[in-house]
Amino acid sequence: MTRQMGVGGTLDVVAAEDLVKEYDGLQAVRGINFRIKARECFGFLGPNGAGKTSTVKMIYGLSPVSAGKLTVLGMDVRTKIRDIKRRLGVVPQENNLDPDLKVLQNLLVYASFFNISGSEARNRAQELLEFFGLADKAKERVESLSGGMKRRLTIARALINKPDLLILDEPTTGLDPQARHMVWQRLRQLKEQGVTLILTTHYMEEASQLCDRLVIMDRGEILVEGNPHQLVSEQAGEEIVETSSSEEMIVHPATLEDVFLKLTGRKLQD
Ligand SMILES: Nc1ncnc2c1ncn2[C@@H]1O[C@H](COP(=O)(O)OP(=O)(O)OP(=O)(O)O)[C@@H](O)[C@H]1O
Numbered sequence: 400m401t402r403q404m405g406v407g408g409t410l411d412v413v414a415a416e417d418l419v420k421e422y423d424g425l426q427a428v429r430g431i432n433f434r435i436k437a438r439e440c441f442g443f444l445g446p447n448g449a450g451k452t453s454t455v456k457m458i459y460g461l462s463p464v465s466a467g468k469l470t471v472l473g474m475d476v477r478t479k480i481r482d483i484k485r486r487l488g489v490v491p492q493e494n495n496l497d498p499d500l501k502v503l504q505n506l507l508v509y510a511s512f513f514n515i516s517g518s519e520a521r522n523r524a525q526e527l528l529e530f531f532g533l534a535d536k537a538k539e540r541v542e543s544l545s546g547g548m549k550r551r552l553t554i555a556r557a558l559i560n561k562p563d564l565l566i567l568d569e570p571t572t573g574l575d576p577q578a579r580h581m582v583w584q585r586l587r588q589l590k591e592q593g594v595t596l597i598l599t600t601h602y603m604e605e606a607s608q609l610c611d612r613l614v615i616m617d618r619g620e621i622l623v624e625g626n627p628h629q630l631v632s633e634q635a636g637e638e639i640v641e642t643s644s645s646e647e648m649i650v651h652p653a654t655l656e657d658v659f660l661k662l663t664g665r666k667l668q669d
Pocket residue numbers: 422425427445446447448449450451452453454492601
């Protein structure tokens with residue numbers, strides 16, 4: 400699959416300044432700042448309720464910005480969201496495939512929202528089904544797919560308009576390891592093809608495997624930003640020495656989990 404990039408080398412794909420999301424007086428996102436560059440994979444890592452979904456929903460224009468500034472692909476989300484949306488692919492936290500339609504039809508109907516129709520739509524849909532290992536499922540009902548297949552179909556659907564920026568809210572939550580690894584492999588291939596990726600996750604392994612840079616969020620704030628491997632060595636060192644319940648010394652390589660623990664005193668995953 401080849402794709403045309405409409406994004407210049409130095410332009411920030413997303414820039415947020417003092418970005419706030421407030422729901423009925425509750426600040427879910429508390430004045431955060433970040434910049435995402437073209438062709439990188441940028442992650443929002445954090446526990447439940449950290450504000451990850453609230454942040455990406457503002458980026459993809461589902462949820463209005465409460466305060467601060469947010470530009471996507473060089474355009475202000477407050478005034479240019481229609482133009483922005485044409486160039487985005489979105490994988491929401493919950494799959495929202497149409498259960499009444501077959502697999503291929505899900506892609507074709509979605510293509511029509513971008514005014515892509517006829518042989519162009521069918522070609523793109525076929526190509527995406529092949530890319531995600533779903534070609535033999537084209538005529539099946541969505542209901543009959545496994546969780547991993549539904550997730551792959553949702554990602555395939557998000558690519559139908561050849562987006563410059565793909566936003567994935569917890570791409571692999573709930574998937575078994577094999578299904579998760581397949582999604583990771585495909586996301587790496589998309590990045591090689593020049594797509595900028597934004598993902599949220601509470602899996603530190605996902606963040607460290609895929610992200611060039613990430614922010615760790617907690618309670619609406621960004622605690623730290625950087626390359627995952629550098630963050631681990633700067634914040635947590637090379638290895639962690641723990642004492643087990645049976646008083647034995649355990650030594651393991653430091654991970655992003657240790658970074659989170661050091662910064663908050665809490666564990667990232669429940
Ligand atoms: N539509 C809403 N109305 C009111 N409060 C909301 C709404 N959406 C989210 N919140 C609250 O905002 C905070 C951040 O939620 P958000 O969904 O952004 O977190 P998250 O990091 O995506 O968490 P998770 O890992 O569970 O998906 C939480 O306290 C949540 O209860």
